Amino acid sequence: MLPESFVYSQTSLQDFADCPALFDLRWRRRIKYPAAESEPLELVEAHMERGALFHQMIHQHTIGVPESVIAESIDDDELAVWWANYLASGLRGVPDKRYAELTLSVPIANRRMVAKIDLLAFEPGREWVILDWKTSLRRPTRANLMARLQTTVYRYALVEAGAALNGGAAIDPAQVKMIYWFANFPDQPEIFTYNAEDHAAAGRMLTHMIADIEQRGDGEFPLTDDVRRCAYCAYRGLHERGTKAGAFDAQELTDEATEMFPDFTLDQIAEVAF
Amino acid sequence: MELTDSQRRIVDSARDHTLFLTGDAGTGKTTAAVARILSLIEQGVPSGEILVLLPHAALALPYQRALRSAALPPGAQVDILTFGSLVLQTVKLFWGLAAKPAGFQADAPPNFLTLETAQYVMSTIVDPLIETRGYFDGVTISRNRLYAQIVDNLEKAALSGFPHTEIAERMKNAILTDSSGAHAFEQAQECAILFRDACRANNLLDFSLQVEVFTRHLWTLPEVRAYWTQRGAQLIVDNIEEGTPAMHRTLASWLPSVKSAVLIMDSEAGFRRFLSASPETAGALRDRCDEVIEFEQSLVMSPPVEALGDELARSLGEYAPEPSADPREALEYGLRRFYPQMLNWVADEITLLVKDQGVPPGEIVILAPYMSDAIRFTLMQRLQGEGIPVRSHRPSRSLREEPAARALLTLGALAHPEWGMQPAPFDIAYMLMQAIGSAGAGRTMDLIRAQLLAENAYPAETKSRLAPFETLKPEIQERITYLLAPRYEELRKWIEAYIVEREQAPAPTPTTKKKGRKKKNALEESPAPIAGVRLDHFFSRLFGEVLSQRGYGFHGDFDASTAAGSLVESAGNFRRAFEQTPLIPAGKTAAEEFVRMVDRGLLADQYARAWTLNDQTDAVLIAPAYTFLIRNQPVTAQFWLDLGSRGWFERLFQPLTHPYILSAIWENTRTWTDDDEQEARHDTLFHLVIGLVRRCRQRIYFGVSELGENGSANTGELLQAFGRMIARLTPPEAANEV
Known part of the structure; x- marks a missing residue:
């Protein structure tokens, strides 16, 4: 059973959509299984670190750290290119009011669901733009992005939380859009608009999905039929679905966070042998 | 929830007001603060402006529970931060502004x-x-x-x-x-x-440097203040007595710019003084708040528990009011000659509580100043035997003490012969036991088979690589069994292939560094040559490709996989911190140094502990007394063990440091006298005892044995105070027994 304080996110919901057994192990039972998820690990690690730095740089930029100071911290050419791309086109045409790294929290199906948005740019009464920075090596197709839970969860959460962000007034779904901006393909952003029908459908789908998860018990989280996914799953050995991790450069999206506890930073606790 | 008048005042206080709440633990201050947060959100205050700041993570539970409720309206998430994470976030975000003034290289990231x-x-x-x-x-x-x-x-x-x-x-x-x-x-x-x-x-x-950079170079900057003033316009700070002077100084300068604040302080606390907690500097913040509100009535303790606390205080020489209830109604004790008998008494009493009186297991805690593995194991066995769920909060232990981690480290040494570490045959046998699981009844890689295999496949005189199974004498092969042989061979071949691959790896490509630093791009980060092994990656691959597969010891063993996960994280942290620095001795690699450090017991399994902090299982908790206090979660029944131990009041022997002399309030001209030491011990014991009592609803059970866990008699101050209390509360003939 999920803990009382469990909070859903696009990551955990995507896991369930991809493979219920993965959701069970990672989120319900919180099992650590340190197998590589994609190879070569050296490349994966460097890419993840670079992606995290890039997100942090944009956060710094949004809160007013001077560009020259941020640029001084760039320590490799690829990151420098991403940064130049971001300055040239990352914010093209988006409103001036901005929140970086904003976490929205909304109730749904007797639980809460969070959406950690890279950047929210808005002009109240006119436009609410969710920007998501993607640093993957390959540009995902529009269809694949549309199918990602992230696209549904973020837009849904923004409209639901709208009144709290908009001085008490609800946000019209038609004013919401989500832009995936690609650091490696800066001139090919993918834009998803939204409307009231989409919002109602998203609510029904997410409610149904969460209710489905909640009513399942032990042994009711089957493995996915799509065995291609298993190469990228740390638990593949447990389910006898392969030994080697999948190829990193064959992945479409490579910068999804998979934190277990996305909303709380634990300090290290000094060691005291009471 | 029904609120008291004092709590209602907090909820209803103006949104431009700063409040200082003070009172004993269990008087409802945190509940009031949680209710205020909910009220602010309901009134339309943007939740992104509300920040809960805590001295340490274990105190977050009541806030997390409330803020994760589906009843809460949608909005930005309320931040819950520890002071340490606030410092870390600030340094990360504003590093470029502080690096040069603080004496660091601004063109390199902080590590x-x-x-x-x-x-x-x-x-x-x-x-x-x-x-x-x-x-x-x-x-x-x-x-x-x-x-x-x-x-x-x-x-x-x-x-x-x-x-x-x-x-x-x-x-x-x-x-x-x-x-x-x-x-x-x-x-x-x-x-x-x-x-x-x-x-x-x-x-x-x-x-320490994070704190210095934050306090001296960042908190003074307008950009930084503006950032936190926006995120924490409505500030809630709980248990400030467990906070440090650095946290209190930060708050003192933050308060004038907030819209509202609630600062909460427990009286007679400050349990983390050894970690620089400073109730004195916390108390000084009351003068910086608009209003001070005292909370007096305990909402946790029953009147008999309160009276018992007063009796204990009196027995420790402290003033306490005349009890208004009979403390004996909250008191049980078991006197036994031997320690195991006392533990049996504890287990019997808990069984009665759970099975006959319906007390939920999660409402029971067993406490001692130190909780040895033996006590923990005995009690867990007894209670689990009764079908009572139990959980234990043990201090972290060294990674080398985790069997799964030890096995991986031995495999690491085998796979890197250039280190010259040459594991002992016993370590090889131990590794084989862990790594190669069971092929069914009677076909397990038990100690005898593992030692036999280690002696023959890894002879003491050569101590190099594992020999192929087929080269062993037939009678040895037979004793080990042909069912286990394929697993051994697969593991051996994986290691061999790894060694060969590294030996054949091309020499490192010189990378073009920007500004003389780090790598140029990801594609140049091909698997490192021998000198640059990434041990965390090695462990991860070995785990995924061999050890977690069916037939191996880690397959489906989640304790082992958790320990392996901790080792991978620890090795990764170590490598990332040091591989680019000259701190690694010449001729050595970060991987070798990591293994050496684990072997010396320097690296501890802190990851698994953090993992369990928010564990809310309904199970009896077995924990060191301070761990329970710091979690700040009251229970219905407490069992106190080892009353005679000096651990209730004595500090650890720390000849090079001192929690009082190296504190904010120490006068540098003073001498630390025996009287100071005595007073500190007394305060420690009194605050600990009172802190525990205030977190108990119904009853405290004292387990007393004439002989302690190690077989010798203990007569520490708590036992003496307990004896005095019992003498006062019981008729003379009964008191003589104590």
Whole structure:
């Protein structure tokens, strides 16, 4: 059973959509299984670190750290290119009011669901733009992005939380859009608009999905039929679905966070042998 | 929830008001603060403006519960931060503004040290001084504790707000010692300064440097203040008495710019003084708030428990009002001659509580100043045998004590013969037991088979690579069984292939560095040559490709996979912290140094512990007394063990550090006297006892044995106080038994 304080996110919901057994192990039972998820690990690690730095740089930029100071911290050419791309086109045409790294929290199906948005740019009464920075090596197709839970969860959460962000007034779904901006393909952003029908459908789908998860018990989280996914799953050995991790450069999206506890930073606790 | 009048005042207070709440634990202050947050959100205050700040993570539970409720309206998430994470976030975000003024390289990223990696840096400074110049020859503590105390001193200086160069002076002024003692203080000072210099030179930031950079170079900047003023316009700070002077100074300058604030302070607390908690500087914040509100009525303790607390206080020589209820209604004790008998009594009483009286297991805690593995194991076995769920909160232990981690480390040494580590045959046998599981009844790689295999496939005289199974004598092959042989062979071949692959790997490609630093791009980061092995990656691959597969010992063993996960994280942290620095000795790699550090017991399994902090299982908790206190979750029944132990009031032996002398309130001209020590012990015991009682609803059970766990009689102060109390509360003939 999920803990009382469990909070859903696009990551955990995507896991369930991809493979219920993965959701069970990672989120319900919180099992650590340190197998590589994609190879070569050296490349994966460097890419993840670079992606995290890039997100942090944009956060710094949004809160007013001077560009020259941020640029001084760039320590490799690829990151420098991403940064130049971001300055040239990352914010093209988006409103001036901005929140970086904003976490929205909304109730749904007797639980809460969070959406950690890279950047929210808005002009109240006119436009609410969710920007998501993607640093993957390959540009995902529009269809694949549309199918990602992230696209549904973020837009849904923004409209639901709208009144709290908009001085008490609800946000019209038609004013919401989500832009995936690609650091490696800066001139090919993918834009998803939204409307009231989409919002109602998203609510029904997410409610149904969460209710489905909640009513399942032990042994009711089957493995996915799509065995291609298993190469990228740390638990593949447990389910006898392969030994080697999948190829990193064959992945479409490579910068999804998979934190277990996305909303709380634990300090290290000094060691005291009471 | 029904609120008291005092709580209602907090909820209803104006949104431009700063409040200071004070009172004993259990009087409803946190509940009031949680209710205020909910009220603010319901009134339309943007939840992104509300910040909950805590001295440590374990206190977050009541806030997390409330803020994760589906009843809460949608909005931005309310932030819950510890002071440490606030410092870390600030330094990360605003590093570019602080690096140069703080003496770091601004064009390189900060590298944040964990407790374990900080201790490694300290070892690179202390070890040569011990080995070549005889430093610390009069100090009789282990090296690991030596490193920890010097790192701790730096943290105390940063958190308390005095220069790190004054540590030795303070210690020498306060503690009357001979010349060797004074030398040890000076040597510790020298090591602290060298450590700080090494960190600055390599952009390494231990917690003390994070605090210094934050307090001296960042918190003063308008950009930083504006950022936090926006995120924390409505500020809630709980348990400020467990916070440090650095946290209190930050709050003092933050308060004028907030819209509203609620600061909460428990009286007669400050349990984390050894981590620089300062109730004194916390208390000074009351003058900076618009209003002070006292909470007096306990909402946790029943009147008999309250009376029992008063009786205990009186027995410890403290003033307490005449009890208004009969303390005996909240008191049970079991007197036994031997320790195991006393543990049986505890288990029997808990069984009665759960099965006959319907007390939920999660409402029961078993406490002792130290909780040994033996006590923990005995009680867990007994209670689980009764079908009662039980959980244990043990202090972290060294990674080398985790069987799964040990097995992986042995495999790491085997796979890197250039290290020359040559695991002992027993380690090989132990690894084989862990790594190669069971092929069914009677076909397990048990100790006898594992030793046989180790002796024959890894002869003591050669100690190099594992031999192929087919080269073993037929009678040996038969005894090990042909069912286990394929697994051994697969594991051996994987290691061999790894060695060959690395031997054939091309020499490292010189990378074009930008500004003389780091790598150019990801594609140049092909698997590293022999000198640059990434041990965390090695463990991860070995785990995924072999050990987690069906038929191997880690397959489906989640304790083993958790330990393996901790080892991978620890090795990764270590590598990332040091592979680019000159701190790794010439001719060695970060991987070798990591293995050496684990072998010395320096690296602890802190990851698994953090994992369990929010565990809310309905199970009896077995925990050290301070751990329970710091979690701050009241229970219905408490069982106190080991009343005779000196651990209830005595500090650990720490010859190079001191929680009072290295604190914000210490007068540097004073001497630490025997009276000070006595008073500190007494305060420690009194606050601990009262803190525990205030977190108990119905009853406290005292388990007393004539002979302690180690078979000797203990007569510590708590046992004496308990005896005095029982003598007052029971008729003379019964009291004589105590």
